[in-house]
Amino acid sequence: MHEAASEEIEIGRRVLEANEESARRNRELFARRRLFVVNLMGSPGAGKTTLLEKTIPALSGIRVGVIEGDIEGEADRKRVELAGASVTFQINTHGACHLLAHQIEHALGTIKLDAIDLLFIENIGNLVCPAEFELGESVRVMILGVTEGADKPLKYPLMFRKSHALILNKIDLIAQSGCDVKALKKNVRRVNPALAIIELSCRSGDGIEEWLKYIRENVKTTRSAKR
Amino acid sequence: MHEAASEEIEIGRRVLEANEESARRNRELFARRRLFVVNLMGSPGAGKTTLLEKTIPALSGIRVGVIEGDIEGEADRKRVELAGASVTFQINTHGACHLLAHQIEHALGTIKLDAIDLLFIENIGNLVCPAEFELGESVRVMILGVTEGADKPLKYPLMFRKSHALILNKIDLIAQSGCDVKALKKNVRRVNPALAIIELSCRSGDGIEEWLKYIRENVKTTRSAKR
Numbered sequence: 279m280h281e282a283a284s285e286e287i288e289i290g291r292r293v294l295e296a297n298e299e300s301a302r303r304n305r306e307l308f309a310r311r312r313l314f315v316v317n318l319m320g321s322p323g324a325g326k327t328t329l330l331e332k333t334i335p336a337l338s339g340i341r342v343g344v345i346e347g348d349i350e351g352e353a354d355r356k357r358v359e360l361a362g363a364s365v366t367f368q369i370n371t372h373g374a375c376h377l378l379a380h381q382i383e384h385a386l387g388t389i390k391l392d393a394i395d396l397l398f399i400e401n402i403g404n405l406v407c408p409a410e411f412e413l414g415e416s417v418r419v420m421i422l423g424v425t426e427g428a429d430k431p432l433k434y435p436l437m438f439r440k441s442h443a444l445i446l447n448k449i450d451l452i453a454q455s456g457c458d459v460k461a462l463k464k465n466v467r468r469v470n471p472a473l474a475i476i477e478l479s480c481r482s483g484d485g486i487e488e489w490l491k492y493i494r495e496n497v498k499t500t501r502s503a504k505r
Numbered sequence: 506m507h508e509a510a511s512e513e514i515e516i517g518r519r520v521l522e523a524n525e526e527s528a529r530r531n532r533e534l535f536a537r538r539r540l541f542v543v544n545l546m547g548s549p550g551a552g553k554t555t556l557l558e559k560t561i562p563a564l565s566g567i568r569v570g571v572i573e574g575d576i577e578g579e580a581d582r583k584r585v586e587l588a589g590a591s592v593t594f595q596i597n598t599h600g601a602c603h604l605l606a607h608q609i610e611h612a613l614g615t616i617k618l619d620a621i622d623l624l625f626i627e628n629i630g631n632l633v634c635p636a637e638f639e640l641g642e643s644v645r646v647m648i649l650g651v652t653e654g655a656d657k658p659l660k661y662p663l664m665f666r667k668s669h670a671l672i673l674n675k676i677d678l679i680a681q682s683g684c685d686v687k688a689l690k691k692n693v694r695r696v697n698p699a700l701a702i703i704e705l706s707c708r709s710g711d712g713i714e715e716w717l718k719y720i721r722e723n724v725k726t727t728r729s730a731k732r
Contacts, residue, residue, distance in 0.1 A: 289516050321548045322632045322661060323653025349633065351659055373663065375602060375633035403660070405549045406576065406602035406631055425652040425675065425682075426550025432578055433630070434549060436600065448652065454681055455652075456708065481683065 297411050300379035304414025307386060308397075314500040315397045316493075317415035319437060322403030324421045325447040327354045328480040329489075330398055331361040336490055340497055343394035345369060345385050347377040347402050354400065364393050376407040379414055396497050405430070409437035416500065417442040424448050425455045428462035431469045438466060443474040445489060450479040524638050527606035531641025534613060535624075541727040542624045543720075544642035546664060549630030551648045552674040554581045555707040556716075557625055558588040563717055567724055570621035572596060572612050574604040574629050581627065591620050603634040606641055623724050632657070636664035643727065644669040651675050652682045655689035658696045665693060670701040672716060677706040 308315050318326050327346075334342045343365035346355040355368040367385045369377060382399060391397075399415060401408040409418075420441040422430060425448055431438045438444065444466060452459055459477075466473055476492060478485030535542050545553050561569045570592035573582040582595040594612045596604060609626060618624075626642060628635040636645075647668040649657060652675055658665045665671065671693060679686055686704075693700055703719060705712030 286516055286520065289513055293513070321550065321630070321653075322657055323548065323650070348660055350662060353656060353659065373633075373637075375631065402633065403548070404602065404631060404633055406600075406629065407634075410600075423550070423652060425650060425678070426548075429580060430549055432580065433575055435577060448682075451652070451678060451681055454678055455675075 294410070297379045300383045301412045301414040304379055304382055304386065307391075308414060308416065309503075311391050312501050312503055313391060313394070313397055313416075314493075314497045315399065315415045315417075317399050317401060317408075317413050317418045318421065319401045319405075319408045319418060319441070320403065320421035321405045321423075321426060324403070324423050324426065325445075325480050326400050326403065326421055327357055329421060329445065329447070330358050330363075330400065332480050332483070332486055333398075333490065333493065334358060334361040334363050336486070337396070337493065340396050340494070341394045343367075343389060343391075343397045345382060345389075345397065345399045347371065347381075347400055349373060349375075349402060358398075358400075365389055371402060375402055375404045376411050377401050377413060378411055382413045395501065396493065405434040405437055409440045416496070419443045419445060421445040421447050424452050424457040424459065424462070428458045428465060431462070431465040435469045438469045438473060441470070441473060443476060443492065446475055446477045447480055449477050449484060450482045521637070524606045527610045528639045528641040531606055531609055531613065534618075535641060535643065536730075538618050539728050539730055540618060540621070540624055540643075541720075541724045542626065542642045542644075544626050544628060544635075544640050544645045545648065546628045546632075546635045546645060546668070547630065547648035548632045548650075548653060551630070551650050551653065552672075552707050553627050553630065553648055554584055556648060556672065556674070557585050557590075557627065559707050559710070559713055560625075560717065560720065561585060561588040561590050563713070564623070564720065567623050567721070568621045570594075570616060570618075570624045572609060572616070572624065572626045574598065574608075574627055576600060576602075576629060585627075592616050598629060602629055602631045603638050604628050604640060605638055609640045622728065623720065632661040632664055636667045643723070646670045646672060648672040648674050651679050651684040651686060651689070655685045655692060658689070658692040662696045665696045665700060668697070668700060670703060670719065673702055673704045674707055676704050676711060677709045
């Protein structure tokens with residue numbers, strides 16, 4: 279372990295640099311296309327795919343593309359396709375716990391960007407590493423279930439720090455799960471005072487309108503941006 | 506990215522080999538000490554620390570040590586100390602998404618192993634990478650909340666494959682979360698037919714006796730093992 283450490287750090291640095299290069303190219307392409315792109319991150323089971331299932335059909339007039347990141351399988355790609363996504367693309371990492379920008383760059387060579395107004399990239403279910411690798415997205419949105427507990431911002435601070443918006447999901451389970459939402463928000467504020475918080479339940483539908491408004495406004499602003 | 510790929514694979518291989526060497530030394534030490542050691546893994550918020558809080562005071566006559574793995578902070582170490590752990594040790598990975606065997610080896614230089622009959626290692630909240638790095642433990646136990654959804658074994662197969670026991674937590678939320686437990690178990694069986702499943706709720710206490718029995722029996726068997 280120890281003799282390899284400096285070499286590891288050097289490799290780690292090069293991986294991050296190569297990722298930033300790819301992310302920059304993706305970002306330029308998205309800007310040129312005036313495409314609003316969401317990098318959606320969160321723990322396994324936080325509700326990433328379910329959120330997309332609720333979002334896609336509700337965004338009438340906005341054509342949605344989804345890049346699905348999963349370790350194995352295509353189950354989530356099929357779910358968002360069924361929900362009405364105009365374009366879908368599956369990335370399987372076969373073990374890796376986060377997406378890399380060059381994987382997105384590769385996907386963008388295939389996806390018909392003319393056919394969409396909005397692109398979601400659903401990252402691997404993981405509250406840690408995806409936060410380290412920007413993909414060229416317009417915004418990073420993280421989703422956390424109240425069932426995960428109020429202490430998570432303090433224990434996994436990087437993702438909370440790097441995100442633009444936090445979706446607090448499963449608010450229908452607040453009472454049953456015993457989650458102290460006030461403490462949770464206080465912990466969020468300690469780590470990232472600027473983080474927008476949207477409370478909703480994908481299951482009951484409560485609060486989802488605020489999220490749809492957030493998306494609609496961002497798509498509109500991006501579409502009308504001067505270049 | 507691409508030019509670094511073969512070098513990365515080589516480094517990755519050496520990291521895994523060095524980890525296996527450390528894990529082997531830990532395993533020998535644990536065997537010599539007749540110490541039952543649980544590597545406890547699961548997503549953020551699955552209930553790892555809460556399970557320990559319920560387990561430690563219920564194991565009368567068994568002195569428990571806990572090595573807490575967290576990216577940042579000592580909150581969980583304090584919780585298990587309050588719950589009555591005889592010995593605690595905090596590892597902060599400062600970003601890394603899993604524990605490594607050499608970190609445990611280092612901790613074992615400090616912990617008074619004479620003072621405990623059972624050691625829990627609480628891994629970083631992550632359903633992916635901890636499964637790749639054995640620490641020298643007797644068993645790998647994973648914990649999954651029913652709120653995480655029935656599809657998880659198919660999407661994160663490695664941890665389900667590498668675990669000896671699965672604790673299915675939050676069974677008091679089955680109805681509210683809409684989790685299809687039958688489908689979940691079927692998915693577990695597809696990935697690892699031999700995986701022992703213990704259903705419980707840390708919150709309500711239901712099912713916890715089966716888990717305590719599992720621990721008590723393993724501690725007893727390990728204590729009485731011939732060398």
